[in-house]
Amino acid sequence: IFFRKWNDDKNVDLIILKGSGEKAFCAGGDVLAVIRSAKEAKEGSKTTIHMDFFKEEYYLNHLIGVLSKPFVAFIDGIVMGGGCGLSVNGKFRVGTERTMLAMPETALGLFPDVGGSFFLSRLKNNLGNYLALTGYRLQGADAFHAGLATHYVPSSKLGELQEKLVSLGSVTDKILIDKDRNPKWKPTTLEEVTDEKLAWYFSPLEQDRDIDVTRPLSRL
Template sequence: MSIFNGDIVTELRGQIGFITLNRPRALNALSLGMVRDLTVALQAWAADPAVLGVAIRGSNKEGVFGAFCAGGDIRFLHQAATTGDADLEAFFTEEYALNHLIHCYPKPYIAFMDGIVMGGGMGISQGGSVRIVTERTKMAMPETNIGLFPDVGGGYFLSRCPGRVGEWLALTGDTIGAGDAIAFGLADHFLSAERQAALWETLASQRWADGAALQAWLGQQFEAAPAPATGADVRAWVDRFFALADAKAMVQALETDSADWARHTGATLRKRSPLMLEVVLEQVRRARGQTLADDLRMERDLVHRCFHLRPGQSETVEGIRALAIDKDHSPRWNPSRVEDVPAALVAEFFSSPWAADQHPLRELA
């Protein structure tokens, strides 16, 4: 049985519920409707004893696979923020609840993370029990490019990367491939891109006694992981520079170091919103000691502050304008230098606008 519901295709074949993200022209960027459709499908399959597991993939202009999900629909976010659309708040509340559902899913959740896996695409894959990457995987949490922070549980899963990798990926938005994703704990298995279709079809035709048998069978289907592209020298630099006390100290230390990697990374950070660099660093470090639910509640507070803390001066609205609307790639950050970010302004992002019993994600356990 197949259900074609616009940008989401759901199918129940054999014992597996299959999901194909079907918005290829937008690189499967998530809309509010897609978030709602995913939630409905996953809740129904979780309650159905005939369904042993779920598999999810993306599609591209030539067909299936090749692109997983580039994130949330940032054009929608810009339009909603500038017009006062209430769906802006609904989008983040429902997206984060979906992320939590996936992390806590009671059955094997198999994410085919082929091609672009960024932002919201990480949110609907990182909670999976089987996270598959290919030689085409391009993984990142690039939210600082648009004056946002790595949300969708990014604080939780990035903070659990080894060493200071979480801070590095969160602040720079740098892209990694399959080998690094596995080494950093952001993926579980490697599979050649050409073998994905066969595994997908086998999932539809094979039979298992229960979800545990399915999970065990899956563990035998994969190939040796490629070596990480991030060498020992870079890891040493990451752990050295991204352990510093604040983003200002990081930028200044990177800029004055003699290594090409350090200077290049310092130049990257100079392009990001100075305010959000400090916010993101605080986010990741707080998340290390939080549960997933508490992290998502913190991120819900943060995203509300991103759009509403300074009326008319949202770093996120300005970042999206520069990247995707006007495309001048010249965001006017305020303040313009990391040296000028007031600590009090950063602290305001972490004050919740809701009482605990009124929080939109209060029911997350």
């Protein structure tokens, strides 16, 4: 697997995963083929497509989750099922205004796989249960506020962001986590949270806003 090779390669400082087309990051695997294989196996066929698929899928999801190298997924466009497994299990997920994220497996009679039972169960306010049961589609800003995306930038800026991340080399992990660069401001109290602040907080980001990867993404 390339991920393991890259993780062990001393010349690799950063792993960026993005979709090969314009519409999707990854719309998931061929669920119908997996279901067909399982049915045929139950009827006596020697097909192992479904077993091989899940074995390789979960191995890859786990590997992405334990990579020692900084891993960044540009989840621009459609992110469904297997696309969530290839991104949400990693450390950094960059959403955009084009992101449309969902776990539609239950509508097909399957459970939320690709590690979904792990990361969905950790979302606040039972949001994971809702997403698993309904297959509801989250837009980019929704995915960011839910924690499924760790960062949010305009789609038009992804190329620039990629160049900046690559130029950072081995310090990418520290810049993205940015634990020590957060301003030491006084935390906002509930009394200070006005309707105007809430409206601004949940408003879309401006398309022409310049990216500064050295700044935290807090908005209040």
